[in-house]
Amino acid sequence: MSSGVAVEERFKKLASDNVALKKYLYILARIEKGQLVYVDSERISTAPIEDDDAIYQQFHKDCEEKIVVHSCQVKDETPRAAFTRIKEILTAEPAAFMIYNCVLDDGSKRSKSFLIRWVDDDKANMRTKMVYASSSSGIGSKLPNLASNIIQCNDGSELTYDIFKGYCKTL
Structure with missing residues (x-):
């Protein structure tokens, strides 16, 4: 069953570009007023800055009041250290969707x-839990490159680099 949550066109474009070009370490979004909207992202420090980054700049201009944090990945930061920061950002939210670009730390790139x-079991109310649960498949179908890579997490203990590294190797 799908909740009918719409996905912001600009978010779909950013998500699609990120899966292909790997410009961002993460892209954070949440459901607001029946639509999945962009909240925040973090550029990978080695990603080239190009003219098409106008899309990214427009996001920040249009969504200024919704942006939580914006920063670049620390140069030479390990994937494990970057994930620790991502966990802090995600667990501050009661519920959210995040596109995460997991990079293996085995030197293979x-x-x-x-x-x-x-969806935090302790922070999210029942309505929020139901909306996010019923929205996943619909959102996944609107982000076809990610439809088979949806990971559900309800507790901070499920957000570890080693778990995602395992998913990265098996999926």
């Missing part, structure tokens, strides 16, 4: 993008 559905 392999990576995999995931759509994380985060």
Whole structure:
């Protein structure tokens, strides 16, 4: 069953570009007024800055009041350290979706993008839990490159780099 949550066109474009180009470590979104909307992202420090970044700049201009944090990945930061920061950002939310670009720390430079559905068992109310649960498949179908890589997390203990590294190797 789908909740009928719409996905912001600009978010779909950013998500699609990120899966292909790996420009962002993460893209955070939440459901607001029946629509999945962009909240925040973090550029990977090695990603080239190009003219098409106008889309990214427009996001920040249009969504200024919704942006939580914006920063670049720390240069030479390990994937494990970056994930620790991502966990802090995600667990501050009662519920959110995050596209996470998991980079392996084995020197291979392999990576995999995931759509994380985060619903904190302790912070989210029942209505929020139901909306996010019923929205996942619909949102996944609107983000086809991520439809098979949706990971559900309800507790901070499920958000570890080692768990995602395992998913990255198996999916």
